[in-house]
Amino acid sequence: MIDFYKYHGLGNDFIIIDNREEKIKFEKDTIRALCHRNFGIGADGILLAENSKDFDVKMVIYNSDGSSAEMCGNATRCFAKYLYEKGIIKKKTIHIETLAGEIIPEIQTENDKVMKIKVDMGKPAFDPKAIPCNIECETVKNIKIKIGSAVYDITAMLMGVPHAVIFKDELADSDIIREGKQIEESSFFPLKTNVNFVKILSRSEIILRTWERGAGYTQACGTGSCASVAAGIVNDLLDNRVLVHLRGGDLIIEWDGQNNIYMEGTAKEVFSGKFDFTAITII
């Protein structure tokens, strides 16, 4: 039997498993089955806590479709809270190894209760090679691209994972699902991309809807929030501190336009339980 916890960051939900003894190896099918909303536990992804040589701990991330993700913002807040609350790491500033490099969450407490987590998310990279993105340009900043019959002004970057940002006044769910999937899978992004649709309310407040690579239309995206604010700043549409309204709640993102981006928000434990590998329904 394998013990798991389920946490969410603004409705972006994760199954978290302690794999420091490295006994668990997941096949794609198992991940998809565990994340399935009807046949499994139900989650946007799975996080494994593993030992790290150079940092406090390693975060291994899988999307609900079984693919692996280099980084995840909401997962980082959930993971940090889990490590702290379960006594796995006894420090408030945690150095986490990810496939996107070192990520540093800082636990904020009141009377020893975790209230918020502020995360040093690293720097965005707008270079098409880094993303990767097949658009001929120096930086993918407000570039016109045609996908099917639609034309988009796109700003794209690697924010731990690939992100495309499109500023838009109408955010209808049906458009986000249809267009998000088309852009995610377009040949401009050889490793696919997360797609963010952003409505600007003021220079310090936006509404964000994200279609996620490997997970679909989620309630919230942390790296997407950072990417959207960074895109707004480089296009001179936003100031350095921005309140981001997502489907599942709010985040605060700060960027000085040069150094690392900071994300601040909550995370919540909602369930814990056990599962047996032999009882998983492979779909």
Ligand SMILES: N[C@H](CCC[C@H](N)C(=O)O)C(=O)O
């Ligand atoms: N939900 C995540 C992003 C997961 C990354 C994943 N969808 C990918 O790029 O493969 C976040 O809060 O940043």
